[in-house]
Amino acid sequence: MRVMAWWVQHLLRLAVVIVAVAIVAFGLIAASPIDPVDAYLGDRIAQVGPEQRALIAQRWGFDEPLALQLGTWLGNLAQGELGWSHIHDAPVSEVIASRFHASSMLLLLAWLGSTLLGFLLGVVGGACEGSWLDRAIRLYCYTLASTPTFWVAILALLVFSVRLGWTPVCCASPPGVVQSEVDWLTRLHHLALPALTLSLLGVAQIALHTRERMRQVMRSEFALYARAQGATRRDIAWRHGARHACLPALTLAFASLGELFGGSILVEQVFAYPGLGQATVEAGLRSDVPLLLAIAMFTTLFVSVGNLIADGLYRWVDPRLREAAR
Amino acid sequence: MTQRLPRQEHTALLEVSDLSLRFTRRSGWFRQSYINGLCNVSLSVARGEVHAVVGASGAGKSLLAWAVMGLLPANARCTGTLRFDGQPLDASRQARLRGRSLALVPQSVAALDPLARCGDQLRWAAQRAGIPTTSIQQRVARVLGQYGLEPGVTRAYPHTLSGGMARRVLLAMASIGDADLIIADEPTVGLDHANRERVLGYLRDLAAAGKAVLLITHDLRHALKSADHVTVMRSGTTVECAKAHQFSGEGSQLTTAYARALWQALPSNAFLQPRPVNPVNEAIDLA
Numbered sequence: 001m002r003v004m005a006w007w008v009q010h011l012l013r014l015a016v017v018i019v020a021v022a023i024v025a026f027g028l029i030a031a032s033p034i035d036p037v038d039a040y041l042g043d044r045i046a047q048v049g050p051e052q053r054a055l056i057a058q059r060w061g062f063d064e065p066l067a068l069q070l071g072t073w074l075g076n077l078a079q080g081e082l083g084w085s086h087i088h089d090a091p092v093s094e095v096i097a098s099r100f101h102a103s104s105m106l107l108l109l110a111w112l113g114s115t116l117l118g119f120l121l122g123v124v125g126g127a128c129e130g131s132w133l134d135r136a137i138r139l140y141c142y143t144l145a146s147t148p149t150f151w152v153a154i155l156a157l158l159v160f161s162v163r164l165g166w167t168p169v170c171c172a173s174p175p176g177v178v179q180s181e182v183d184w185l186t187r188l189h190h191l192a193l194p195a196l197t198l199s200l201l202g203v204a205q206i207a208l209h210t211r212e213r214m215r216q217v218m219r220s221e222f223a224l225y226a227r228a229q230g231a232t233r234r235d236i237a238w239r240h241g242a243r244h245a246c247l248p249a250l251t252l253a254f255a256s257l258g259e260l261f262g263g264s265i266l267v268e269q270v271f272a273y274p275g276l277g278q279a280t281v282e283a284g285l286r287s288d289v290p291l292l293l294a295i296a297m298f299t300t301l302f303v304s305v306g307n308l309i310a311d312g313l314y315r316w317v318d319p320r321l322r323e324a325a326r
Numbered sequence: 327m328t329q330r331l332p333r334q335e336h337t338a339l340l341e342v343s344d345l346s347l348r349f350t351r352r353s354g355w356f357r358q359s360y361i362n363g364l365c366n367v368s369l370s371v372a373r374g375e376v377h378a379v380v381g382a383s384g385a386g387k388s389l390l391a392w393a394v395m396g397l398l399p400a401n402a403r404c405t406g407t408l409r410f411d412g413q414p415l416d417a418s419r420q421a422r423l424r425g426r427s428l429a430l431v432p433q434s435v436a437a438l439d440p441l442a443r444c445g446d447q448l449r450w451a452a453q454r455a456g457i458p459t460t461s462i463q464q465r466v467a468r469v470l471g472q473y474g475l476e477p478g479v480t481r482a483y484p485h486t487l488s489g490g491m492a493r494r495v496l497l498a499m500a501s502i503g504d505a506d507l508i509i510a511d512e513p514t515v516g517l518d519h520a521n522r523e524r525v526l527g528y529l530r531d532l533a534a535a536g537k538a539v540l541l542i543t544h545d546l547r548h549a550l551k552s553a554d555h556v557t558v559m560r561s562g563t564t565v566e567c568a569k570a571h572q573f574s575g576e577g578s579q580l581t582t583a584y585a586r587a588l589w590q591a592l593p594s595n596a597f598l599q600p601r602p603v604n605p606v607n608e609a610i611d612l613a
Contacts (some may be wrong), residue, residue, distance in 0.1 A: 224437070228430040229425040229430075229451050230423075
């Protein structure tokens with residue numbers, strides 16, 4: 001029953017966040033210099049007179065008050081009707097679905113990679129505080145944390161794709177091959193370098209926070225008592241340390257989903273990977289308003305659900321939080 | 327079970343002689359400074375007895391416990407000898423015997439991992455003491471019964487336990503591996519009268535079962551109630567080592583003025599204000 005109440009409360013909060021983001025995003029687009037009619041016409045703008053433009057605007061409801069337009073859009077949004085993307089010449093929902101499908105593998109691999117590697121490095125570094133291993137891990141993390149993602153991406157591309165020729169230079173599949181004929185090994189081959197680059201982004205933060213918590217645990221009274229029971233350092237690190245350190249690691253892993261998505265925009269751009277990130281850049285540059293708004297909403301949902309999961313897992317790991325909610 | 331065994335001449339299980347301890351600290355680039363922790367501490371604990379170490383806060387009682395367990399920080403320098411069961415007790419032997427022959431009952435409930443169920447922590451303690459996996463469950467059941475803990479305690483997290491229960495869980499963890507020497511560091515702090523008596527009774531039971539118990543406490547009354555021998559510590563050194571019955575009357579059987587003053591200061595005795603009675607120790611205090 002209490003679990004139910006918790007979920008209801010958090011889902012309501014999620015709904016409020018989404019509505020608020022929708023209103024702000026709509027307001028920003030309305031205030032921007034983008035003219036949807038111009039964007040729709042594109043090159044054909046010279047062939048169209050002012051009367052026709054006015055007709056299009058009227059047909060699309062631009063003569064109505066802004067609040068009414070917002071209401072119509074929100075209503076459509078609630079029904080799952082996201083509009084038509086003129087640059088892809090397809091329904092927005094289809095564009096997002098296919099682009100997210102391409103990105104999802106990249107995001108998932110990068111997320112798993114950064115979380116697991118970061119956690120592992122943090123646990124080892126914190127357990128052997130002050131050792132050469134710890135120093136090496138810290139040096140690695142500080143270097144990573146101060147390196148821009150796109151620069152790492154370009155460097156990786158230069159070294160692994162151009163110089164060594166291990167990985168393909170671009171795209172999610174070889175050019176000129178029909179999508180359905182590409183096997184999963186080829187896909188993975190194309191995915192490897194972007195995923196690796198993107199996962200490097202999250203490693204440093206998770207590793208450093210995990211290491212900090214590990215250090216606290218290794219100096220705690222219960223770690224000393226575990227030693228008094230005859231426990232080895234490794235025993236303490238895994239039984240007590242990893243248990244405590246997964247709290248900050250979980251929070252960071254889910255809270256960094258937004259950052260991961262932001263990173264994927266840069267990485268997909270550098271690797272010319274046809275995912276959601278690249279679609280975002282195109283939609284922005286070519287004034288595809290329905291697509292841009294829909295991606296904004298989709299990202300909000302993605303990040304908020306991530307945070308919700310983190311909150312839920314936190315309660316599952318720490319019994320004291322479970323009690324506090326009662 | 328809590329009645330005292332007649333005092334016999336046991337051979338000492340733990341012998342501490344002339345144990346001194348200091349912590350090095352870097353001051354500047356090349357110089358080191360020292361902080362004295364313990365100074366010529368000597369005592370011996372035999373099987374079948376409760377040996378109490380009494381002293382004020384900062385007297386070095388817990389340092390003594392950690393030195394015996396081998397849990398001192400890396401910057402501690404120890405001199406003097408520790409012998410356990412007739413053999414020298416060095417760092418590698420301490421590491422081998424921790425949890426198996428040497429057990430600690432820690433001072434505070436913070437020694438339990440707040441994120442792990444008590445049952446898991448009991449099982450871990452058994453594993454660390456080298457109990458074979460097949461008999462761990464049986465051991466857990468045994469110690470739970472021994473300390474009057476419900477089987478449901480194994481599902482509980484430490485923060486849900488009462489102070490008395492947590493202390494009994496710690497006692498259960500310390501005795502799950504059948505250690506020969508049990509060092510109880512202030513096991514009765516923060517407990518009400520009934521729970522305190524209960525914990526002291528358990529310690530006496532352990533001694534009656536042939537274990538050696540080192541009871542560290544700041545309260546002479548608790549020490550006298552349950553111990554056979556009492557060592558009084560002050561400012562990092564042992565001031566007096568006496569049998570419990572020597573603390574009687576005016577304290578005339580005690581050899582040092584500090585121990586006598588401590589005895590006389592008890593509310594049930596003369597309730598006298600302790601005077602600065604021992605110039606040597608005063609000097610150590612100031613140093």
